[in-house]
Amino acid sequence: xxxxxxxxxxxxxxxxxxxxxxxxxxxxxxxxxxxxxxxxxxxxxxxxxxxxxxxxxxxxxxxxxxxxxxxxxxxxxxxxxxxxxxxxxxxxxxxxxxxxxxxxxxxxxxxxxxxxxxxxxxxxxxxxxxxxxxxxxxxxxxxxxxxxxxxxxxxxxxxxxxxxxxxxxxxxxxxxxxxxxxxxxxxxxxxxxxxxxxxxxxxxxxxxxxxxxxxxxxxxxxxxxxxxxxxxxxxxxxxxxxxxxxxxxxxx
Amino acid sequence: xxxxxxxxxxxxxxxxxxxxxxxxxxxxxxxxxxxxxxxxxxxxxxxxxxxxxxxxxxxxxxxxxxxxxxxxxxxxxxxxxxxxxxxxxxxxxxxxxxxxxxxxxxxxxxxxxxxxxxxxxxxxxxxxxxxxxxxxxxxxxxxxxxxxxxxxxxxxxxxxxxxxxxxxxxxxxxxxxxxxxxxxxxxxxxxxxxxxxxxxxxxxxxxxxxxxxxxxxxxxxxxxxxxxxxxxxxxxxxxxxxxxxxxxxxxxxxxxxxxxxxxxxxxxxxxxxxxxxxxxxxxxxxxxxxxxxxxxxxxxxxxxxxxxxxxxxxxxxxxxxxxxxxxxxxxxxxxxxxxxxxxxxxxxxxxxxxxxxxxxxxxxxxxxxxxxxxxxxxxxxxxxxxxxxxxxxxxxx
Ligand SMILES: Nc1ncnc2c1ncn2[C@@H]1O[C@H](COP(=O)(O)OP(=O)(O)O)[C@@H](O)[C@H]1O
Ligand SMILES: [Mg+2]
Numbered sequence: 334x335x336x337x338x339x340x341x342x343x344x345x346x347x348x349x350x351x352x353x354x355x356x357x358x359x360x361x362x363x364x365x366x367x368x369x370x371x372x373x374x375x376x377x378x379x380x381x382x383x384x385x386x387x388x389x390x391x392x393x394x395x396x397x398x399x400x401x402x403x404x405x406x407x408x409x410x411x412x413x414x415x416x417x418x419x420x421x422x423x424x425x426x427x428x429x430x431x432x433x434x435x436x437x438x439x440x441x442x443x444x445x446x447x448x449x450x451x452x453x454x455x456x457x458x459x460x461x462x463x464x465x466x467x468x469x470x471x472x473x474x475x476x477x478x479x480x481x482x483x484x485x486x487x488x489x490x491x492x493x494x495x496x497x498x499x500x501x502x503x504x505x506x507x508x509x510x511x512x513x514x515x516x517x518x519x520x521x522x523x524x525x526x527x528x529x530x531x532x533x534x535x536x537x538x539x540x541x542x543x544x545x546x547x548x549x550x551x552x553x554x555x556x557x558x559x560x561x562x563x564x565x566x567x568x569x570x571x572x573x574x575x576x577x578x579x580x581x582x583x584x585x
Numbered sequence: 586x587x588x589x590x591x592x593x594x595x596x597x598x599x600x601x602x603x604x605x606x607x608x609x610x611x612x613x614x615x616x617x618x619x620x621x622x623x624x625x626x627x628x629x630x631x632x633x634x635x636x637x638x639x640x641x642x643x644x645x646x647x648x649x650x651x652x653x654x655x656x657x658x659x660x661x662x663x664x665x666x667x668x669x670x671x672x673x674x675x676x677x678x679x680x681x682x683x684x685x686x687x688x689x690x691x692x693x694x695x696x697x698x699x700x701x702x703x704x705x706x707x708x709x710x711x712x713x714x715x716x717x718x719x720x721x722x723x724x725x726x727x728x729x730x731x732x733x734x735x736x737x738x739x740x741x742x743x744x745x746x747x748x749x750x751x752x753x754x755x756x757x758x759x760x761x762x763x764x765x766x767x768x769x770x771x772x773x774x775x776x777x778x779x780x781x782x783x784x785x786x787x788x789x790x791x792x793x794x795x796x797x798x799x800x801x802x803x804x805x806x807x808x809x810x811x812x813x814x815x816x817x818x819x820x821x822x823x824x825x826x827x828x829x830x831x832x833x834x835x836x837x838x839x840x841x842x843x844x845x846x847x848x849x850x851x852x853x854x855x856x857x858x859x860x861x862x863x864x865x866x867x868x869x870x871x872x873x874x875x876x877x878x879x880x881x882x883x884x885x886x887x888x889x890x891x892x893x894x895x896x897x898x899x900x901x902x903x904x905x906x907x908x909x910x911x912x913x914x915x916x917x918x919x920x921x922x923x924x925x926x927x928x929x930x931x932x933x934x935x936x937x938x939x940x941x942x943x944x945x946x947x948x949x950x951x952x953x954x955x956x957x958x959x960x961x962x963x964x965x966x967x968x969x970x971x972x973x974x975x976x977x978x979x980x981x982x
Binding site for chain 2: 383404406409410414415422425430433434437439444446448449450451452455494498
C-alpha cells in the first residue's frame with residue numbers, strides 16, 4: 334500500500350472527460366513523477382488530491398484516510414502541501430511574512446488569535462523561516478514585496494513555504510517552469526537534499542525531462558486523462574507508447 | 586514602549602497631543618474675525634471627530650486588513666446607541682454600564698451578521714451586510730418599536746425606572762458624577778477655547794481604541810488578516826481556514842462601531858433608527874478611503890475631514906458669501922455667489938463628492954499618501970507628523 338492511493342477517479346467538465354479511470358499508487362518516501370502532454374489532466378488530478386475539485390467517482394486515500402469531502406485546509410493539515418502551476422503566494426506581503434504564515438499554520442493548526450502578541454517576538458518562528466529562505470537562496474530578499482519578484486523567485490518562495498511545513502507528501506506542479514537553468518539545477522539539488530534529510534514523499538509534474546530523470550524513482554505517463562504506463566525512469570525512456578504520446582512531442 | 590515600535594509610538598503620541606490641544610488647535614481664528622465660522626473647536630463637533638474616528642478605525646480593521654467591504658456597519662452604531670439609552674432608562678445616567686453593554690451587544694450582533702455574511706466574499710458579502718443593516722433599520726422603525734421607540738427615537742422619560750439613580754446624581758449623562766456637558770471656557774485675548782469633559786472622555790476612548798488597533802495591525806493576527814486579503818487560496822492550502830480570522834475581524838470592527846454608537850448616545854442621550862441607515866454605513870466607507878485604507882491614521886483623518894466639511898460648509902449660506910465678496914463690484918459679487926452657492930449649505934455633499942473623486946483619482950492612498958508626498962517634497966527634514974504618517978503605512982517588521 335502506498336501512502337497515496339488513487340482508485341478509479343473520473344472527472345468530467347461538461348462534455349470533456351478530464352480524468353478517466355485514473356489509478357495511481359505512490360509509495361512512501363519516493364519521488365513519483367507524472368508526465369504527459371498539455372491538457373492531459375495532470376493539474377486536474379492534483380486538484381482532486383488537495384480538495385480543490387471533487388472527483389465524480391473514485392476514491393483518494395492518503396495514509397489510509399480518505400481526503401474526499403475534506404476542506405483544503407484540513408487536507409493540508411493531514412500533511413499534504415502543494416506548489417501550484419502558477420505561483421500562489423501572498424503578493425501583498427513581504428517574503429519573510431510569506432514564510433511566517435506557514436510557520437504559524439504548522440505551530441497552531443487551527444485558529445488562534447495572537448492579536449496582541451508582537452510579530453518581532455516570534456524569534457523561534459522567524460529563525461525557522463529565515464533558515465528555510467537561506468536554503469532556497471532567498472535570505473537577502475526577505476524584505477522584498479513578494480509580488481514584485483520574478484516568476485522563478487515566486488516559485489522558489491512558494492516551494493520554501495511548502496517545505497517549511499515539513500509535509501509528508503509534497504505535490505509539485507511544474508516547479509521549474511519559467512526558471513533559469515541555474516535555478517532549475519538549484520531546485521533539483523534542493524529537492525534531493527530535502528529528500529535525503531527527511532522522510533518525504535514527492536509527487537512531481539514536470540515537462541523538463543532533465544528534472545524528471547534527475548529526481549524520479551517512478552514515472553506515470555498520463556495522456557487524455559488516463560494513465561498510459563507506470564514504470565521506472567529507465568523503462569519509461571524506451572517505451573514506444575511513451576515516445577509516441579509524449580517524448581516524441583517534447584522533442585521537437 | 587507599550588509594546589509598540591518607536592515609529593508607532595511616536596504616531597500614538599502625536600495623536601494624543603493633537604487630541605489634548607484640539608480645543609485650541611481647532612480654534613485658530615479669533616472670535617471677532619470673519620473667519621471664526623471656520624473654527625471647529627466647539628465641543629459638539631470635536632466629540633463627533635473622535636467618535637467617528639473610532640468608527641472608522643474599527644471599520645479599517647475589517648476593510649483595510651482583510652479587504653472585506655461591509656456596507657452595514659451603521660447597524661452596529663445604532664445597536665450601540667440603543668444599548669446606552671436603555672441603560673440610562675433602566676439604571677442611571679452613568680455612561681459606563683451602557684458603554685459596556687454596547688460593546689457586548691454589538692459584538693453579538695456582529696457575530697450573527699458576520700457568520701452569515703462571511704459565507705460569501707466580494708460584492709455578495711457587501712450586499713449581504715447592506716441587507717442586514719437595512720433590515721435592522723426597517724425593524725427598528727416598525728416592529729421593534731417597543732425596544733426602539735420607532736420614529737420618535739429612544740430617549741429617557743420621567744417615568745423610567747432608573748433603579749440606580751441617586752438623588753444627588755446628575756440628571757444628564759455623566760461619568761461617576763462628571764457630566765459630559767461640563768465645559769470649561771477660557772478666553773485668551775480674542776480667542777475662545779472650550780474644554781469639554783465629554784470630548785476628553787471620547788478622546789481618551791479613541792486613543793485606547795487607536796492603540797489597540799496598532800497592536801492588531803502589527804500582530805501575527807494582523808498579518809493573517811492581510812494574508813486573507815492577499816490570497817485566500819494559498820491560505821487554505823497552507824492549512825489555515827480564513828473564516829475564523831475574517832469573522833474575528835468582523836466582530837472586532839463591529840464592536841468598535843458599537844462603542845462609537847454608544848458614545849454618541851452618551852454625549853446626547855437619544856438614539857434614533859436613522860443612525861442605522863445605509864447612508865451612515867456608506868459614510869464610514871468614504872472616511873476610510875478618503876483617509877487611506879489600510880493605514881493606521883488614515884481613517885481618523887478621513888473621519889475628521891468629512892465631519893469638518895459637513896459641519897462647516899453646511900453652515901455657510903448666501904448671506905455669508907455676500908459678506909465675503911462684498912468688496913467686489915455688485916455684478917461680479919452676485920456672479921461669484923451664484924458659482925459658489927451649489928457647494929455650500931445643503932450642497933456640501935457636492936463638495937464632498939468632488940473631494941472624494943479627486944482623492945480617489947489623484948491620491949489612491951488617500952490623505953495619508955498626500956501627506957507622504959508632501960513629506961517627500963520637503964526631503965529629509967520631514968515634519969514629525971508626516972514621518973509618523975509614513976510609518977503608519979509600512980508593514981510590520
Ligand atoms: N475547471 C475547469 N473547467 C473546465 N475545464 C477544465 C477545468 N480545469 C481543467 N479543464 C480542462 O481539463 C483538461 C485538463 O487540464 P489540466 O489538468 O490543466 O491539464 P495539464 O495540467 O495536464 O496540462 C484541459 O482540457 C482543460 O481545459
Ligand atoms: Mg497543468
